[in-house]
Structures are given as structure tokens and as C-alpha cells.
Amino acid sequence: MANPVKCQLECSVEQGMFQTEYCATVKMADGTDARFFADKSCFTKHGSNSFVHAVQIGKKGDAVAVVLPQPTFANGPTIIVRKSSVRRPS
DSSP states (O other): OOOOEEEEEEEEEEEOSSTTEEEEEEEOTTSOEEEEEEEGGGEEEETTEEEEEEEEEEEETTEEEEEEEEEETTTEEEEEEEGGGEEOOO
């Protein structure tokens, strides 16, 4: 396994159940959506785009394994996304 690297994933967000959280949707490598709740401090906005803070734990070709700040509803905290949706924090 590669060394964990902090990263950000492009996502869409909407208000969560509580004022301090968002419900986020991230597109996985297979094209399906992963949804989860996380504290608003786990997100960054760049222009009109939203990004969730995550940790990259591996990659192979166009696929990148990341750990989200909270587990998804169906897949747990670790998901596989496309490399194009991952960016390094600035």
C-alpha cells in the first residue's frame, strides 16, 4: 500500500439533517454515486465547485482508492474514484 496522501474529491453538497453538516455525493469510478453526511469543516469551495477532504491510500491506472471523512450509506468509508476527480489541497 502506498503512503496515505491528503487529497480533495469533487462532490455535490446539500444541507444535511443538522446545521453543521452537509449531505455529499461523490461519483465513484464505476459511475455510481456514493452519498454520506459529514461536518461542514470537511469541505472546501473553489468557485462554484465543492470538494470533500479525503485521504488517498492507493491507485492503479485511472482508479484511486480514498478514505472519506465519514462512511457512505452503502459502501463504508473507503471508495474507488477516477483519478480526474482527485486534487491535491492548495
